[in-house]
Amino acid sequence: MNPFEPQLRVPGPTYLPDSIREAGSRQMINHRGPEFARLLERCTSGLRAAFRTSGEIVILTASGTGGLEAAVVNHLSPGDPVLAVSIGAFGDRFARIAETYGADVTRLSVEWGRAAEPEAVGEALRAMAGDGRPARAVMLTHNETSTGVTNPVASIAATIREEAPEALILVDGISGLGAVPFETDAWGLDVVVTGSQKSWMVPPGLAMLSLNERALAAAGRATMPRVYFDLAAHRTSAEKGQTPWTPAVSVFFALEAALDLMEAEGYPAIFARHAVCGAAARAGLGALGCELFADPAHASDTVTAAHMPAGLDWKTFNAALRQHGLVVAGGQGHLAGQVFRVGHLGWVGLSDILGALEVFERVLADLGRSVERGSALAAAARAANGTQARATNAVGAPG
C-alpha cells in the first residue's frame, strides 16, 4: 500500500503493480506488424492456460459487458429459448442482453445473496423442455459482483449437461476467473468471459473469451447481428496475428506483464492468496458487527458485500471512509444504499485487507458505534491463519 494514495478496495478496477503500469505506458507499435503478433500470441496462450482450456481465446477491446454481448450475439438467434440464471445485477444484465437481441429468455431469478442451486436449474430446464422450448443455451454468472456470491459452477454445469445435453453453457466469469479455481474444459463450459480490470491487475479495456468446439459450431448457425463483436472476424484476423479492429495496444502490453507476474506467482498460490484475503475480509467485517450479505456457504473470495450498519446511510458512511483514504463500492440495483462492497481481488495481500479493516474500525467508532479497536484485525488474522493452513495443505505440503 502506498500511504500517499487512497486504498482502492472496489471490486475492479484493481491496483496495478509497477511492472504493469510501466508496460501500459510503452510507446505505440504498429498493430498490424510482427511486434503485435507476438504480443497477441503471448496473451492468448497465457490466457488459455489461465482459463484451463484447449479452446480458442479471443480478446476484445471492450469492457466485460461487451464480452457478455459477444457471448450472446455470436451463439444465438432471435427466438432461441434461453435459460438465464441470475443471482444479482450482473446476471440480470446478461439476461437483458439476450432479450434485447430477441432471444426467448426464461429467467431463473435467485434471491440476491444466495447461489443458484443445481436442482433448481435442472427443474427450470425440464420445464422449458416440457413446454416444447428446450433451452438452446444457459447463461450463468460465476462470481456475482453485486452480491459477493460465487456460484457452484461445476455442479450447475454437470446438471445442465445431464438435463439439456445440447444447451450451450455461457458463463460470465468476469470477476472470479484468475483469482479462484476455475476449470473451463473440465467443467464443460462452452463460452467463458472475463475482464482485464479484475483479477488480472490490468486497466479496464479488454474482454477476454474462451470458445470451445461446441461454441464454434453454434456460431456458424447463429443469426443475431454483430460486427464489432463478431468473434469469427477476430478468429480470422488472429491467423495473421492481428485483430480485425484496432486493439487497445497499451492494455495488451499491461496484460502481457500481468501474465508474467501471475505465472511467476503460480495459480495455486494466487488462489490461496485470494482465499486468505476473502476470509480475512469476511471475518473482520463480521467482527465489526457488519452483517454479511452473501450466504456463507457461497461467499466470494474476490468481493464481500455487507449490509449497511444499522442507522447509517451510504453517503455519510462513504464520505467518512473516503476521508480516511478508503474507497469501497456501494450497492447496485435495488441494493443501492442497502449494502457496501469491498473488493479483494487482483494485486491484493493480507496487509491491504488489514489496512482497510483498520479504517472501518476507526470510522465506525467515530460514527458512535461500539467498536473494540483491534477486534476486526484480530478476527481477520485468525481467519487468514486458518485459511492459509488449509490452502497450503490443499496444494500439497512438502514431504
Next chain:
Amino acid sequence: MNPFEPQLRVPGPTYLPDSIREAGSRQMINHRGPEFARLLERCTSGLRAAFRTSGEIVILTASGTGGLEAAVVNHLSPGDPVLAVSIGAFGDRFARIAETYGADVTRLSVEWGRAAEPEAVGEALRAMAGDGRPARAVMLTHNETSTGVTNPVASIAATIREEAPEALILVDGISGLGAVPFETDAWGLDVVVTGSQKSWMVPPGLAMLSLNERALAAAGRATMPRVYFDLAAHRTSAEKGQTPWTPAVSVFFALEAALDLMEAEGYPAIFARHAVCGAAARAGLGALGCELFADPAHASDTVTAAHMPAGLDWKTFNAALRQHGLVVAGGQGHLAGQVFRVGHLGWVGLSDILGALEVFERVLADLGRSVERGSALAAAARAANGTQARATNAVGAPG
C-alpha cells in the same frame, strides 16, 4: 524522434508524447467516484470544443469501428433506407455495419483515390426519393485512411441538407478530426465519430462521438438492437459522472493529458502543422518517383497513400524499410500489395517526415532505383515552406 526506436509512420496508432504515456500509466481509481466524474467532464468538454459542437459527447470503450457501429444502431431501424457514400475500405465497412443490422443500404461507391462529389450525392438522394425510398440517413467518411483522401464534407453536407432535409448525416471522422479543420455544428453534421489512437496521440481504446438534437430525436425512434453501444445508457450515466460499463480508465487519463497538450498548442497551429507534414510527405514521395494514389485536389493531410514503386513487391519493400527502422502501412482491401501508406498525424512534426523520407531515399537507392540523394528532402522542405507561409497567413499574421 527517438533514435533507439523505429519510426512509426502508420496512420494510427500514433506516437504518444511523454506526458500522455505518463498519464496512461497512473494508478487506477474508482470509476464510480468523484475522480472519474471530473476526468469524464474534462474529456467531454475538451472534445466538445475540438468537435466544434454544442451537442452531446459520448466516449465509448471501443475502437473507432465500435463508434461507427454505435452511430448506426442508435439512429436507425431495420428497413430504413440509407445512402452509404464510400470512397474506400472504411466507407465500405460503415456500409456493411448498416447492412448487417438490416438497413436498406444504397451504396454510392466512388473510385478509390477520388473524393465524393456533392452532385453525385445529390443525384443518389434524388434517385432514392424517386424510388419512394427517401434516405433516412447518409453515411459519409471524412478522411478515408485506406486511400489518403479527404472528402469535402462541408459541401457534401450542404447538398444533403438541400436534397434530403430530414436525412441524418453520420460521419466517420476517425482519422481526420483533431488534425484538420472540421466544423460539426456549422456543417450540420448529426453524428460524428473519432478514435483515440489517431490525431489525439492517445492509445487505442476509446471511440468518441458527438450527437446533436436531431440525432437524439432519431435515437428515440430507432429500433436496431444495442446494449453495449446504447448511447442513451451512456447519456444517463453521464449525468452521474459515470459510464454505464467500466471505462478504459488509463486511456481516459491519456486523453485528458492529450487535450491539455492540444489546447496549449491551439487547434489552428495543429492544423497548420498537419498541413505542413502532409505537403512535405506528398512532395517528398513524389520527388522519389512514387505515384501518389489520391486525387491531389483532395489529398489528406493525415495519411498519404502511394503506388508501389514499379517492379517492387510490398513484402520486399516493407522488409527493407523496417530494416532501416521505418514502419509504414500496406494497402487495404483490393489495394493490398498495390499501395503503401504513410501516416502523418498526431504527434508529428516536419523532422519526422524528413527522417522517414531519408529512409525511403536510402531504401529505394539500395533496391537499385535511380534516386538522387537529398532530392526528396529538398522537395519536402520547399513544400513545407510554402504551406507554412499559407497557414500563417490563414490564421492571420500579426499587425
